[in-house]
Amino acid sequence: MLKSIFTFQCPRCRKGNLFQEGNLLRPGSLFKMHSHCPHCQQSLEPEPGFYFGAMFVSYAINTALFIAAWVALTILYPDYTLSMLLGLLTAVVTLALPLTYRLSRSIWLAIFVRFDPQASQKKSSE
Numbered sequence: 437m438l439k440s441i442f443t444f445q446c447p448r449c450r451k452g453n454l455f456q457e458g459n460l461l462r463p464g465s466l467f468k469m470h471s472h473c474p475h476c477q478q479s480l481e482p483e484p485g486f487y488f489g490a491m492f493v494s495y496a497i498n499t500a501l502f503i504a505a506w507v508a509l510t511i512l513y514p515d516y517t518l519s520m521l522l523g524l525l526t527a528v529v530t531l532a533l534p535l536t537y538r539l540s541r542s543i544w545l546a547i548f549v550r551f552d553p554q555a556s557q558k559k560s561s562e
């Protein structure tokens with residue numbers, strides 16, 4: 437289950453990808469999601485506003501990132517100034533944004549959609 441979360445795969449069949457192929461040169465593409473799982477047709481947006489809750493997950497991830505960046509700075513450069521800290525936090529959160537976005541949606545979906553071995557098998561014989 438954790439594997440499907442971190443590889444951004446459908447929690448129902450653990451085969452289909454949640455996201456369309458991203459391209460780092462086109463940052464917008466990193467946020468494009470399939471409306472249905474390409475493998476088992478599981479709806480990836482069961483209801484409008486479904487991913488509102490994913491904001492809380494990304495908030496939690498950002499908090500963890502903040503703490504990690506702050507601890508790293510304290511260890512590596514103990515004489516840091518407040519503006520350095522703020523600059524670092526902004527850079528970390530901005531760079532991690534596509535990852536945070538994907539991870540929070542992947543986690544949120546995995547909370548509501550259960551693994552279904554039959555859905556996983558369906559197409560594998562083809």
Ligand SMILES: [Zn+2]
Nearest residue numbers: 446449473476
């Ligand atoms: Zn699926």
